Amino acid sequence: MSEQEVRERLKTHGYNELPTQTLTWLQVLARQFKNPIFIILIACAIVAGLYSEPKQSIIILSMIALSVILGFYNEFKAEKIVVDLRRNVSIKAVVTRDGKPSEIDAKLLVPGDLVSVYVGDIVPADLRTVECKNLQTNEAVLTGESFPIEKTSDGLNLQQPIPHQLMNYQFMGTVIVNGSGKGVVVSTGKNTEFGAISKSLARAHPETEFQKGVRQYGNMLLTLTVALAVGIFGLNAIIGRSPIDSLLFALAVAIGLVPELMPAIVTISLSQGAQRMAKAHVVVKRLVSIEDFGNMDVLCTDKTGTLTEGRIILNDCQSIRGKEDPRVLTYSMLCNAAVVGEKISGNPMDVAIWQHAIEKGAREDARNYTKVDELPFDYQRRMMSVVVRNNGEFTLITKGAPESILSKCTYVETGSEEPIDTTLHLSINDKFLNLSHLGYRVIAVAYKNVDEKTSYSAEDETDLTLLGFLTFTDPPKKDATSAVANLNEMGVNTKILTGDNELVARKICDDLNLPVKRVIGGSELTQMSSTEIKAAVEESTIFARITPEQKLDIIKALKANGHVVGFMGDGVNDAPALYEADVGISVDTAVDVSKDAADIVLLDKDLLVLANGITEGRKIFGNTTKYILMGTSSNFGNMFSAAAASIFLPFLPMLPMQILFMNLLYDVANMTLPTDNVDEEYTKWPKRWDIGFVRKYTLFFGPFSSLYDFLTFGIMLFIFGTFAAANLSPTSPEFLKFASLFQSGWFVESFWTEVLVMFVIRTRRIPFLSSRPGKWLTVLTLSCIAFGTILPFTILGDFLGFTALPAEYWVLLILMVATYLLLVDAGKVFFYKICKF
Amino acid sequence: MLNLDLFAWWAVTISGGIAFLILVSIYLYTKSRVIRRESHKSAAGTRLGKDFIFVWVLIGLLVFYIVSVNIGSSMVFAAGNIIVEAMLIAYLIMNRREKSAETVRPRSQ
Numbered sequence: 027m028s029e030q031e032v033r034e035r036l037k038t039h040g041y042n043e044l045p046t047q048t049l050t051w052l053q054v055l056a057r058q059f060k061n062p063i064f065i066i067l068i069a070c071a072i073v074a075g076l077y078s079e080p081k082q083s084i085i086i087l088s089m090i091a092l093s094v095i096l097g098f099y100n101e102f103k104a105e106k107i108v109v110d111l112r113r114n115v116s117i118k119a120v121v122t123r124d125g126k127p128s129e130i131d132a133k134l135l136v137p138g139d140l141v142s143v144y145v146g147d148i149v150p151a152d153l154r155t156v157e158c159k160n161l162q163t164n165e166a167v168l169t170g171e172s173f174p175i176e177k178t179s180d181g182l183n184l185q186q187p188i189p190h191q192l193m194n195y196q197f198m199g200t201v202i203v204n205g206s207g208k209g210v211v212v213s214t215g216k217n218t219e220f221g222a223i224s225k226s227l228a229r230a231h232p233e234t235e236f237q238k239g240v241r242q243y244g245n246m247l248l249t250l251t252v253a254l255a256v257g258i259f260g261l262n263a264i265i266g267r268s269p270i271d272s273l274l275f276a277l278a279v280a281i282g283l284v285p286e287l288m289p290a291i292v293t294i295s296l297s298q299g300a301q302r303m304a305k306a307h308v309v310v311k312r313l314v315s316i317e318d319f320g321n322m323d324v325l326c327t328d329k330t331g332t333l334t335e336g337r338i339i340l341n342d343c344q345s346i347r348g349k350e351d352p353r354v355l356t357y358s359m360l361c362n363a364a365v366v367g368e369k370i371s372g373n374p375m376d377v378a379i380w381q382h383a384i385e386k387g388a389r390e391d392a393r394n395y396t397k398v399d400e401l402p403f404d405y406q407r408r409m410m411s412v413v414v415r416n417n418g419e420f421t422l423i424t425k426g427a428p429e430s431i432l433s434k435c436t437y438v439e440t441g442s443e444e445p446i447d448t449t450l451h452l453s454i455n456d457k458f459l460n461l462s463h464l465g466y467r468v469i470a471v472a473y474k475n476v477d478e479k480t481s482y483s484a485e486d487e488t489d490l491t492l493l494g495f496l497t498f499t500d501p502p503k504k505d506a507t508s509a510v511a512n513l514n515e516m517g518v519n520t521k522i523l524t525g526d527n528e529l530v531a532r533k534i535c536d537d538l539n540l541p542v543k544r545v546i547g548g549s550e551l552t553q554m555s556s557t558e559i560k561a562a563v564e565e566s567t568i569f570a571r572i573t574p575e576q577k578l579d580i581i582k583a584l585k586a587n588g589h590v591v592g593f594m595g596d597g598v599n600d601a602p603a604l605y606e607a608d609v610g611i612s613v614d615t616a617v618d619v620s621k622d623a624a625d626i627v628l629l630d631k632d633l634l635v636l637a638n639g640i641t642e643g644r645k646i647f648g649n650t651t652k653y654i655l656m657g658t659s660s661n662f663g664n665m666f667s668a669a670a671a672s673i674f675l676p677f678l679p680m681l682p683m684q685i686l687f688m689n690l691l692y693d694v695a696n697m698t699l700p701t702d703n704v705d706e707e708y709t710k711w712p713k714r715w716d717i718g719f720v721r722k723y724t725l726f727f728g729p730f731s732s733l734y735d736f737l738t739f740g741i742m743l744f745i746f747g748t749f750a751a752a753n754l755s756p757t758s759p760e761f762l763k764f765a766s767l768f769q770s771g772w773f774v775e776s777f778w779t780e781v782l783v784m785f786v787i788r789t790r791r792i793p794f795l796s797s798r799p800g801k802w803l804t805v806l807t808l809s810c811i812a813f814g815t816i817l818p819f820t821i822l823g824d825f826l827g828f829t830a831l832p833a834e835y836w837v838l839l840i841l842m843v844a845t846y847l848l849l850v851d852a853g854k855v856f857f858y859k860i861c862k863f
Numbered sequence: 864m865l866n867l868d869l870f871a872w873w874a875v876t877i878s879g880g881i882a883f884l885i886l887v888s889i890y891l892y893t894k895s896r897v898i899r900r901e902s903h904k905s906a907a908g909t910r911l912g913k914d915f916i917f918v919w920v921l922i923g924l925l926v927f928y929i930v931s932v933n934i935g936s937s938m939v940f941a942a943g944n945i946i947v948e949a950m951l952i953a954y955l956i957m958n959r960r961e962k963s964a965e966t967v968r969p970r971s972q
Contacts, residue, residue, distance in 0.1 A: 670876050671876075674869065674872035674873070674876065722891060725887050726884075726887050726888070726891065729880055729881075729883050729884040729887065730884070732880045733877065733880045733881060733884065736873070736876050736877040736880055737877065737928055737932075739873060739876075740873050740877065740928065740932040741932065741940070743869060743870075743873065744870065744873075744932050744933075744935050745932065745935055745936075745937055745940065749869050749870075752868075752869055792955075792959060834937055837937075837941060838937055838940060838941060838944075841940075841941050841944040841945065841948075842944060844944070844948055845944050845947050845948050845951070848948055848951035848952065848955065849920070849924070849951060851951075851955060852917060852920065852951055852954055852955055852958075853917065855955065855958050855959075856888065856917040857891070859895075860891050860892050860894075860895035861891060861895065
């Protein structure tokens with residue numbers, strides 16, 4: 027192809043590269059506003075700005091800004107870590123243009139280019155093989171199959187082939203593990219098989235369970251707030267208060283109901299959790315996924331490279347009698363195409379043989395033999411042979427697919443040479459099949475003594491004596507068994523989704539002590555309706571020979587069944603499932619497209635960090651839930667009391683500015699909630715976001731707060747005599763004094779109960795005695811209580827309209843708050859007996 | 864002297880608050896019994912004394928608060944609170960003894 031032609035094709039087809047997903051700062055910023063709580067607050071700020079003092083509007087906007095800045099900073103920082111993590115490797119390709127071979131950047135390849143590939147190369151585009159010599163590729167990244175695939179340049183007669191079947195194609199991203207070849211580029215970039223999968227990721231990330239929960243919670247708050255605000259405004263207007271005063275009071279109550287800092291608290295919790303996880307070499311790309319990581323109850327995982335090492339090892343070398351035979355190893359070292367130097371390279375199985383021999387100290391056993399000739403492997407014969415000389419004797423050693431080798435054997439070595447009759451043939455064949463059924467890849471070794479010749483051919487590969495066989499496997503990672511056991515103990519069911527066959531998948535389950543309930547193959551899954559798939563995913567442990575689309579269907583079905591689903595994978599074929607799952611987990615050695623699609627990337631091979639991550643997620647979920655439950659119930663109670671009191675009191679129970687200030691102080695007290703301790707039993711099992719539970723909690727605990735607010739009203743009115751204001755003119759100094767005393771008394775009581783109840787509600791155990799709160803939470807909360815207590819005596823208190831409270835009040839307050847906390851604790855015992863979470 | 868109108872308003876409001884809380888408690892209790900029955904778990908009969916001790920506490924508190932505020936004495940209010948606290952502590956100790964440790968929710972397969 028001429029340079030001119032290349033330029034034109036480059037214009038038509040574009041660069042041979044895949045678009046990667048990176049979020050801009052603007053997108054991260056925009057994401058912060060996708061929260062109904064902000065919508066409520068912004069609406070309140072606008073109304074307050076238009077109809078009241080701008081001071082109130084500024085306070086609300088400051089609350090929004092604080093939350094957005096905190097959220098943006100933490101999330102953008104996490105995104106940057108991932109960008110840094112991505113290794114920007116430039117792949118080179120050997121291409122023949124104008125008849126001359128040259129090495130170019132693979133992104134400049136165009137359809138029609140003739141590309142040469144060698145052992146160790148990553149295939150740079152989708153190629154139709156036109157020439158090959160013992161060419162084998164590892165297509166695990168695309169299909170999940172961990173053993174090499176033999177390639178051919180011959181034409182194939184297939185209708186609607188799938189990648190597994192295209193033996194004359196080499197696919198972008200796969201690795202050449204043996205031989206060499208040439209291929210014509212048929213597609214580049216996003217048009218390749220690799221690209222088609224990554225293209226499916228160019229859509230909005232599905233909403234996680236946690237995000238759904240926050241959205242439901244926001245909607246519930248919105249309904250409550252609007253109903254209460256409209257009700258208060260209407261009632262106050264009816265009883266004759268000025269419409270502007272009524273509106274402002276209604277707005278302040280509405281804001282009082284909104285947990286303004288919830289997005290910030292959630293983001294701080296998540297980012298602190300992410301930082302702790304980063305110390306364990308787990309990078310959290312999408313913060314929101316941490317909560318789902320903790321709540322996940324099903325983990326679907328790819329097999330190769332995630333549960334297994336993703337490399338082949340020699341498991342055993344045995345005689346036909348099933349006993350370990352060192353000669354089988356020696357002969358397979360001799361009949362071997364691996365290049366052995368400082369580093370061993372070549373076909374993974376040949377490499378595995380040498381590695382095994384080195385580990386066993388058997389490397390020297392092959393030294394006494396001299397290689398005379400070699401008949402390389404080809405996929406028609408499915409075997410390779412060498413002729414070696416030892417002490418003047420010549421031996422032909424053949425190694426290859428068991429059925430091919432067996433067909434060339436007339437004897438079997440069982441101590442002596444025994445002829446192979448039909449019965450023995452069947453028995454040996456059964457043995458090979460059994461090993462295959464156990465999930466091993468089997469290779470047979472045979473030999474015969476030959477005469478010295480100048481050259482040997484495939485015709486010499488007859489009348490062989492079967493010596494034994496080698497079994498290979500892709501071993502599970504060292505800690506995979508404990509990791510799966512840990513997950514099970516934590517209430518997470520593990521399911522294997524693999525492109526590999528059922529036998530290999532069963533073998534890995536056996537190795538991991540993972541009981542197999544049912545196995546479903548890709549072809550079986552194709553026949554199923556969506557209802558059948560939903561039922562099948564519940565009872566199956568293994569899904570074998572499945573395509574990336576089917577992985578996606580399985581994840582969707584599990585999600586539709588109400589599970590929080592995690593998916594762990596490292597190949598291109600895993601990317602769509604990683605994207606669809608509530609939590610996509612990938613590993614650092616994964617392909618970029620897979621890391622792009624994942625929410626969480628494990629930098630270490632150690633799978634035990636999964637359990638740590640889940641516990642971390644559960645702690646974060648626990649602390650977020652505490653904030654929501656405490657905030658909603660106590661805020662709801664306080665604001666309900668304010669609404670009710672505004673109807674019968676001659677003055678407002680609390681000024682709008684005082685409500686806003688109390689809210690801000692309460693949120694400051696909550697800032698260290700993400701660092702709070704979480705009871706051990708809370709992290710044992712996955713929890714689900716349950717909006718019904720939040721509703722029940724609010725309905726039950728909200729009235730406690732109201733009850734003590736009403737009691738305070740009674741004390742302030744009838745023990746401290748502020749009821750006298752009812753007979754005074756609203757503009758008289760006495761009226762204002764009574765009103766201020768009442769408001770100060772309620773402000774302090776309301777703030778004490780709202781903040782201190784945190785210590786009771788944060789645990790189901792006995793507060794302080796059997797569950798200690800976090801150090802920083804205790805310090806900050808008590809500091810805020812101290813600040814709120816002295817506030818009425820300060821200039822700031824004066825500015826906010828508070829007045830000093832009498833000493834007698836403080837005695838009653840302490841007793842009343844103590845009763846309140848004990849009553850809430852008793853209520854907690856009653857509530858958790860009848861409501862499960 | 865009490866302003867009777869305001870006191871009546873206040874008494875109605877606090878009684879309404881406690882009535883609401885009692886109704887919610889009964890609703891949640893009844894609902895949990897129905898769920899238990901549907902999931903074929905053994906459901907013992909309702910024990911008005913023991914199961915509703917919490918509700919009795921609330922009613923007792925209501926009476927005490929209305930009376931003490933009506934009297935307008937901070938001493939009576941303080942003393943009453945101390946007695947209620949002692950009763951609540953006794954209730955909590957007895958209850959926690961019965962349920963010595965938090966149980967883990969059985970895993971749903």
